[in-house]
Amino acid sequence: MVGAAIRRAGEKVKGKLAEPIWALGAMSGTSLDGVDAAMVLTDGVTISEFGGCGYRGYTDAEQAVLRMALGKWPGDDLDAAASVILDAHIAALRGFDAEVVGFHGQTLAHEPQGRGTHQLGDGAALAEALERTVVWDFRSTDVDMGGEGAPLAPFFHWACAKWVDADVPVAFLNLGGVGNLTWVDPASDAPEAPGALLAFDTGPANAPINDLMMERRGLSYDKGGALAAQGQVVDGALELFLEEGYFRKMPPKSLDRNDFSLMLDLVRELGDADAAATMTAMAAAAVMQGMEHCPVLPDRLLVTGGGRHNPVMMAMLDSALDCKVQPVETVGLNGDMLEAQAFAYLAVRVMRGLPTSAPGTTGVRTPVGGGQISRN
Numbered sequence: 001m002v003g004a005a006i007r008r009a010g011e012k013v014k015g016k017l018a019e020p021i022w023a024l025g026a027m028s029g030t031s032l033d034g035v036d037a038a039m040v041l042t043d044g045v046t047i048s049e050f051g052g053c054g055y056r057g058y059t060d061a062e063q064a065v066l067r068m069a070l071g072k073w074p075g076d077d078l079d080a081a082a083s084v085i086l087d088a089h090i091a092a093l094r095g096f097d098a099e100v101v102g103f104h105g106q107t108l109a110h111e112p113q114g115r116g117t118h119q120l121g122d123g124a125a126l127a128e129a130l131e132r133t134v135v136w137d138f139r140s141t142d143v144d145m146g147g148e149g150a151p152l153a154p155f156f157h158w159a160c161a162k163w164v165d166a167d168v169p170v171a172f173l174n175l176g177g178v179g180n181l182t183w184v185d186p187a188s189d190a191p192e193a194p195g196a197l198l199a200f201d202t203g204p205a206n207a208p209i210n211d212l213m214m215e216r217r218g219l220s221y222d223k224g225g226a227l228a229a230q231g232q233v234v235d236g237a238l239e240l241f242l243e244e245g246y247f248r249k250m251p252p253k254s255l256d257r258n259d260f261s262l263m264l265d266l267v268r269e270l271g272d273a274d275a276a277a278t279m280t281a282m283a284a285a286a287v288m289q290g291m292e293h294c295p296v297l298p299d300r301l302l303v304t305g306g307g308r309h310n311p312v313m314m315a316m317l318d319s320a321l322d323c324k325v326q327p328v329e330t331v332g333l334n335g336d337m338l339e340a341q342a343f344a345y346l347a348v349r350v351m352r353g354l355p356t357s358a359p360g361t362t363g364v365r366t367p368v369g370g371g372q373i374s375r376n
Contacts, residue, residue, distance in 0.1 A: 020048040025344030030177025030257040035092040036340035047163045053337045056092035085347035095299040102347030103136040110256040117149045127374040135347035137372045142357045150254035150310030151180040152197035154361040156342035158191035164331040175307020177207035183294045186366035192358040192367035199361040200251030203286025204260040228280040231273030237266040241282045247289045252363035270314035284316035300324040304335040
């Protein structure tokens with residue numbers, strides 16, 4: 001019944017019976033830097049236009065509250081963190097004229113084969129405050145049906161590949177707190193079609209480097225890779241990192257932000273610069289390992305997320321991979337807002353009964369649409 005309803009809704013959209021609407025997406029990633037907000041005009045299948053965007057950074061005090069909440073689950077004392085998330089999102093999202101809001105919330109813990117996945121955030125309260133329909137809790141249904149619940153941006157990456165008129169396979173690499181890779185066959189008719197997408201988390205990216213910078217320097221991140229550029233990669237630590245069993249696991253697969261906390265232990269005895277250089281190399285090496293899972297080598301690797309601003313990491317990837325490595329801006333996309341845009345796009349899919357994940361993206365048994373809908 002559910003599958004038939006999804007197919008009927010998809011046929012209506014593909015038949016252009018559903019008109020594009022303006023959707024507003026919000027993303028607060030595991031790097032804990034702030035809330036991105038971005039508008040997309042879409043029918044839930046194709047991208048018609050990109051709209052305005054905004055950003056509301058977390059203060060140092062707010063970041064401290066969110067850091068204390070990492071790893072916690074429903075039932076823990078999370079009132080302070082919930083207040084930070086709600087207030088920051090209200091501030092970031094007010095002023096946009098959208099028919100629907102896609103609200104990801106803040107991931108605190110992720111154990112898809114254990115306790116599930118936990119994105120803190122009250123979509124109903126946000127809908128009331130914004131006086132807008134809000135789609136939220138995107139991941140739980142996928143996990144409940146046996147999927148990893150992550151990554152969820154791949155369906156949007158498929159739409160982006162269509163938007164840039166890609167005619168050969170391409171890959172999108174998001175270097176956020178965790179790295180995730182999406183391989184796209186743009187010849188496919190729908191993102192849920194068999195073989196259209198392969199997606200998975202590659203490994204840690206910015207999160208452990210940010211933790212190192214906070215611990216050693218009291219800074220939130222290594223701006224421009226400046227500290228890493230001063231150091232040398234310690235091969236022994238890098239080799240120990242690559243022995244982690246996660247890299248031998250076949251995708252789809254996903255990670256929690258803190259699954260690779262051992263990285264800090266591996267560089268504990270190193271000086272600040274060498275530690276930063278080695279952890280940056282670890283993030284790049286994780287991507288290199290992940291690229292081996294691609295069905296065919298993509299024509300180009302389009303990089304989004306904060307990591308694309310790190311020239312040390314980008315140079316490592318460019319020198320090691322046999323395809324072009326480029327920031328997504330080279331094809332006219334906004335790498336700072338792609339995740340927020342993804343949840344705008346996914347919100348419309350949820351509203352229209354279309355799937356938001358599939359076996360090739362999360363390992364879920366069958367294409368499934370997630371998300372709760374709260375109307376103001």
